[in-house]
Amino acid sequence: MDVRRSAAGVRQPWQSSHALLLIPIVLIVVITVVDQLVPADVHLGPLLVIAPAITASFAGAWLTGLVGFLAVAAQAYIGWHFGVLFTRNVLVQILALAVLSALTVFYCVMRERRQRQLAQVRMVAETAQHVLLWPLPERIGPMNIACLYLAAEAEAQIGGDLYAATPTDNGVRVMIGDVRGKGLSAVGEAALLIGAFREAAHHHTTLPDLAAALERSVARNLPNLGSDEDLGERFATVMLVEIPDDGHVTRVLSCGHPPPLLLSAGSAVTVPVHPAPPLGIHGPSPGEYTVDVFSFEPGDTLLLYTDGVIEARDTGGIFYPLADRAVRWAGSSPERLLHHIRRDLLDHVGGRLDDDAALIAFCRTPSALRGHRHGAGLHLGGLGHGTKPVPG
CATH class of the missing domain: 3.60.40.10 (PPM-type phosphatase domain)
Known part of the structure; x- marks a missing residue:
């Protein structure tokens, strides 16, 4: 019974993360499409950084990295679509988005490490409690x-x-x-x-x-x-x-x-x-x-x-x-x-x-x-x- 409950507890956050993953992906698609429809002097590509930032709030490093890669790819596509992919402005935007996505992934890695450390501390505390206060x-x-x-x-x-x-x-x-x-x-x-x-x-x-x-x-x-x-x-x-x-x-x-x-x-x-x-x-x-x-x-x-x-x-x-x-x-x-x-x-x-x-x-x-x-x-x-x- 306890093993099944533990397995269910592992599956539920995983399934929840995959469901929430639709939000940044849809956001990337919407920004990419709308950027092509608005006047040429309006640039929405920099907003793509929101996608990996949102993903970091509920997912781990791998999913955050994937969304960051998709955001960079979307920024490159927007530049290619308008024929300005290799201009200085677009290259800087792509580089900045890649750096910010990498920093977000690094934050996820550090957060997961701290979560593992906290889980270890809690396990030690629970063990100490059972040694000190026998059930x-x-x-x-x-x-x-x-x-x-x-x-x-x-x-x-x-x-x-x-x-x-x-x-x-x-x-x-x-x-x-x-x-x-x-x-x-x-x-x-x-x-x-x-x-x-x-x-x-x-x-x-x-x-x-x-x-x-x-x-x-x-x-x-x-x-x-x-x-x-x-x-x-x-x-x-x-x-x-x-x-x-x-x-x-x-x-x-x-x-x-x-x-x-x-x-x-x-x-x-x-x-x-x-x-x-x-x-x-x-x-x-x-x-x-x-x-x-x-x-x-x-x-x-x-x-x-x-x-x-x-x-x-x-x-x-x-x-x-x-x-x-x-x-x-x-x-x-x-x-x-x-x-x-x-x-x-x-x-x-x-x-x-x-x-x-x-x-x-x-x-x-x-x-x-x-x-x-x-x-x-x-x-x-x-x-x-x-x-x-x-x-x-």
């Missing part, structure tokens, strides 16, 4: 998953926002975060944090221990990524989520990150969190972190996002109302939900974001955890590491 599977355990990444840099596929999810022995652990800065300058810090999470998520039994391990990794490696001048201003906000395979209780730990949204039928509730400082600013001990607990029922959708979403402004300076908009599509699949949010968000900002933005949507399938539903709504709890047990 999340469509399903992990009892949940359907979809993710969305919108980079602020026009030609970038990656930036300072990050996410990762990994299955563990007891469920799924998810991280979404935002390092200071945006675009390519923040990629190194995002890579550091994702690598640390993928390893530490399997070696620490509680979210506070995991957060402390990430803090140690950031504090140990962050100085190696940049100059000492801005070291105090480099940090990352992170939201850690633990979704067990059994039971309806879900745990979250925020390190300065915006709280998640819990979408149910006709409602969107912001999960209250007690955020700790962002990673890289102050490293509390595991006992100082607060884990917030809520009920994530079958049929509900949990939406994680970065501040690039909720801080996106329209032309009037109004922030994007994520909760108000997301509730419209609360019953949609994660993929459709993010599709609607992406379109609505870009419409809100006028087509381009000023900051990187990332979203992840998790939906418990209605068939999951049958017999474990204990009512709707949030069941909140604030508990530090190793404190009171979580209600089942």
Whole structure:
């Protein structure tokens, strides 16, 4: 399927170029014919330079060169028709047209070279994105998953926002975060944090221990990524989520990150969190972190996002109302939900974001955890590491 789509994408520009090629050819014919019909003191031959100039806007070097050759031939024919082919004026016109056509072809060659370079850069960026942000599977355990990444840099596929999810022995652990800065300058810090999470998520039994391990990794490696001048201003906000395979209780730990949204039928509730400082600013001990607990029922959708979403402004300076908009599509699949949010968000900002933005949507399938539903709504709890047990 993808191969056929790629082939169709190649054929369509080629066919379009051939259709548009009629415009400069017809233009050459019209100028040549009209030049023979107008009074002798009116010379339309110099207008033939328009033909290769138009062709360069939609075709490559070969077609542009062909049209340029036809334009030069038409200019020579006009001179031959009037018997002045070898006069100085006509020879200069032919030479000037040939030089301008050659310059236009040279421009096409350089443009195609830059397009190939840009395509190569985009391919490298997409490869780097897949290495850094592994594509999340469509399903992990009892949940359907979809993710969305919108980079602020026009030609970038990656930036300072990050996410990762990994299955563990007891469920799924998810991280979404935002390092200071945006675009390519923040990629190194995002890579550091994702690598640390993928390893530490399997070696620490509680979210506070995991957060402390990430803090140690950031504090140990962050100085190696940049100059000492801005070291105090480099940090990352992170939201850690633990979704067990059994039971309806879900745990979250925020390190300065915006709280998640819990979408149910006709409602969107912001999960209250007690955020700790962002990673890289102050490293509390595991006992100082607060884990917030809520009920994530079958049929509900949990939406994680970065501040690039909720801080996106329209032309009037109004922030994007994520909760108000997301509730419209609360019953949609994660993929459709993010599709609607992406379109609505870009419409809100006028087509381009000023900051990187990332979203992840998790939906418990209605068939999951049958017999474990204990009512709707949030069941909140604030508990530090190793404190009171979580209600089942």
